[in-house]
Amino acid sequence: MNSAAVSEKEPIAIIAGNGLLPFYVAKAARDAGHRPFIVQLRGEGGNDWSGFEQMEADIGGFRPVVMALRKRRIEKIVLSGGVNSRPELLSLRPTLSVLASIPAILAKLRSGGDDKVLRMVIALFEKHGFEVVAAQSIAGDLLAEAGALGRHAPDREAEGDIEAAANAARTIGAMDIGQGAVSVGGRVVALESAEGTDQMLQRVAALRKSGRISARRRGVLVKVCKPQQDLRADLPSIGANTVRLAAAAGLSGIAVEAGRSLVLGREETLRAADTAGLFVYGLEPDLRS
Amino acid sequence: MNSAAVSEKEPIAIIAGNGLLPFYVAKAARDAGHRPFIVQLRGEGGNDWSGFEQMEADIGGFRPVVMALRKRRIEKIVLSGGVNSRPELLSLRPTLSVLASIPAILAKLRSGGDDKVLRMVIALFEKHGFEVVAAQSIAGDLLAEAGALGRHAPDREAEGDIEAAANAARTIGAMDIGQGAVSVGGRVVALESAEGTDQMLQRVAALRKSGRISARRRGVLVKVCKPQQDLRADLPSIGANTVRLAAAAGLSGIAVEAGRSLVLGREETLRAADTAGLFVYGLEPDLRS
Missing domain, CATH: 3.40.50.20 (Rossmann fold)
Structure with a gap:
């Protein structure tokens, strides 16, 4: 340049x-x-x-x-x-x-x-x-692409959690309440509202520690656009800190919408995910409906 | 007897x-x-x-x-x-x-x-x-009746919050995620999931304290039955501790479904609500749809 x-x-x-x-x-x-x-x-x-x-x-x-x-x-x-x-x-x-x-x-x-x-x-x-x-x-580089962005990919159990959490996140998004949800073993255990993603993940970590969430199933964080969202406002975003908090909550990965979410500090974020063994996955547009 | x-x-x-x-x-x-x-x-x-x-x-x-x-x-x-x-x-x-x-x-x-x-x-x-x-x-005495159960009743602003929170609570209930929601000034600021009502109310108190929720609008907790709920399992319930936590979160009251929710320790609960200036309200069946 x-x-x-x-x-x-x-x-x-x-x-x-x-x-x-x-x-x-x-x-x-x-x-x-x-x-x-x-x-x-x-x-x-x-x-x-x-x-x-x-x-x-x-x-x-x-x-x-x-x-x-x-x-x-x-x-x-x-x-x-x-x-x-x-x-x-x-x-x-x-x-x-x-x-x-x-x-x-x-x-x-x-x-x-x-x-x-x-x-x-x-x-x-x-x-x-x-x-x-x-x-x-x-700043188009910020957009998430489709598929596994780092070294790891969702397994079958994670796919079920992606579906459950994406459904829940879309539903609360349609009500303009929040963008994120966490599913563990197919059960939605946390919905994001005014507290934001970071606090929701900290809550999941605490629930896990107290034995109120299965210790054997890992779980997934999904963030999606609100269906009616003006795309000129902030898209859902994740960064290295999201990855660290997701890892602390025992999750196996994070899924976002390809082309409609932002990965902040991509290199650091994906390095953190690779190191912690977490996937970062961009959902295909045709899986969004 | x-x-x-x-x-x-x-x-x-x-x-x-x-x-x-x-x-x-x-x-x-x-x-x-x-x-x-x-x-x-x-x-x-x-x-x-x-x-x-x-x-x-x-x-x-x-x-x-x-x-x-x-x-x-x-x-x-x-x-x-x-x-x-x-x-x-x-x-x-x-x-x-x-x-x-x-x-x-x-x-x-x-x-x-x-x-x-x-x-x-x-x-x-x-x-x-x-x-x-x-x-x-x-133990039929536990069931909430319709209308104001204590000394206080919802005002117009609270009615708007009841509607918003009841909508949200019913939606997440239909997904078998949770039964409760808090709305402040018509905006849903917290959704209950695995953490339960008490922790959700503590979160609202923290959000309020940090200025992330309007200090001028009070807000309402609503708990509703999941639409598909087997009524032989626990109905949504509130007690004196719920009232205390709702008061600490700055809310103006609590609404539940008449005939489909339990008030535990009614005397103590309503006394706590009366003292704190909170309403406890049983929603009429015809308002449930």
Whole structure:
């Protein structure tokens, strides 16, 4: 890659929530020749942005972000990372006033799962003339492919667990509750909701330790897209830490949807999986229905 | 109640798993004039059975139980309480051999949620000529009635949470995964699976404390029957401890299905709810669909 190619790429902004995802997206975008401008949401930090151009913004503070992006002639935005501190209605009101034309938005915000809130944020940016693009469109290397991504592959028992957990994960996804489930010996033992994947895996490890989950069957973590998910919001993602927690929970592997999920820090993630004897598997599109 | 009435009642056995439920069922049965014989499953204890005639049994040890019941001319059995230590296939084999006529039982055991395992145990007892009856049929006082059971009632926001959580709980119940869900501000933030209600409520308390759940909206716990549940297995139950944990999680109340859920230690439970300002509500049958 030469520097001319780099400078030809459009400027983009990454609105960064919490978790490692924004950092991996930013790195992948830079590797792909972009020069991302980071808008770190205050209170959702944790990433070291040295080496990146960046600003901090309050979740309710939409105007300074718009001004900063316009000044840099940035028209494309990637939303990345979770937002733990849910903005309360009151603090959002000044911003929402511009959205009076979008019906039922207040009702949606009141009852919103992640998906609903994200759609609202996307609508807000689009209303101001920005284009919200998917992380994978500027950092395609992050996407999981189909099949075994590492050295190990699911055996027959794991296939049963993949099916059971994928069914459960899709069902709770359709209700905008969560994206992940763990099945052990064909029995779903944990469903992900507001606590997130990491905490769910820690719970499974504790259940296993206390003898409430079979010690003889290993089990599988499955993460899937919510069926109605806007693919410009975060796709389900896994990383080396997911692998470590899955191993600690005694699982035999992790399955995600090929082309619709992200593997963060692929090399480190797959190395961790290979070492721990876990599979990382991308489900074929035709198995998704 | 006179002693003649007591002695007229049929002898019954209570197969006691873990949790407080078997104890409350035994007490309610005794109050109703039965003289229950307790079969405490080993390793699932915790209740003080002094004052009750009782024996201990291994989960795989079916024959001594059958002999003890026949000796006492007990024909009716109540199954009560959870079984945390899932019997492995190997340890059950000698017992299961008698069940060769029940097809697919091994496959069911392999992949069973609570519901499947319970049906299997019921089938096993019936095969040996016992009648398995519901706890509520000998201790009807335990059943929740419709409407507000204590001093407080759900407000409008709570009604929305009841609907959201009941929907989610029914959905995961239909998959034989769990019976409970918590909704806060219309958003389902926790789904119950192998960890059980108490741990789910503790998780909600932790999420609340860390700011990942709205501090301004309270939220509701809903427990419902699995649609396919054998009503002779444990109905969803709540007690004073559920109320205390719900209060610690910042919830405004608890809703269960009238006539299809148990309130254990009713007086203490409702007193705890009244004191903490929580409602305990029995959903009408026509709201269940």
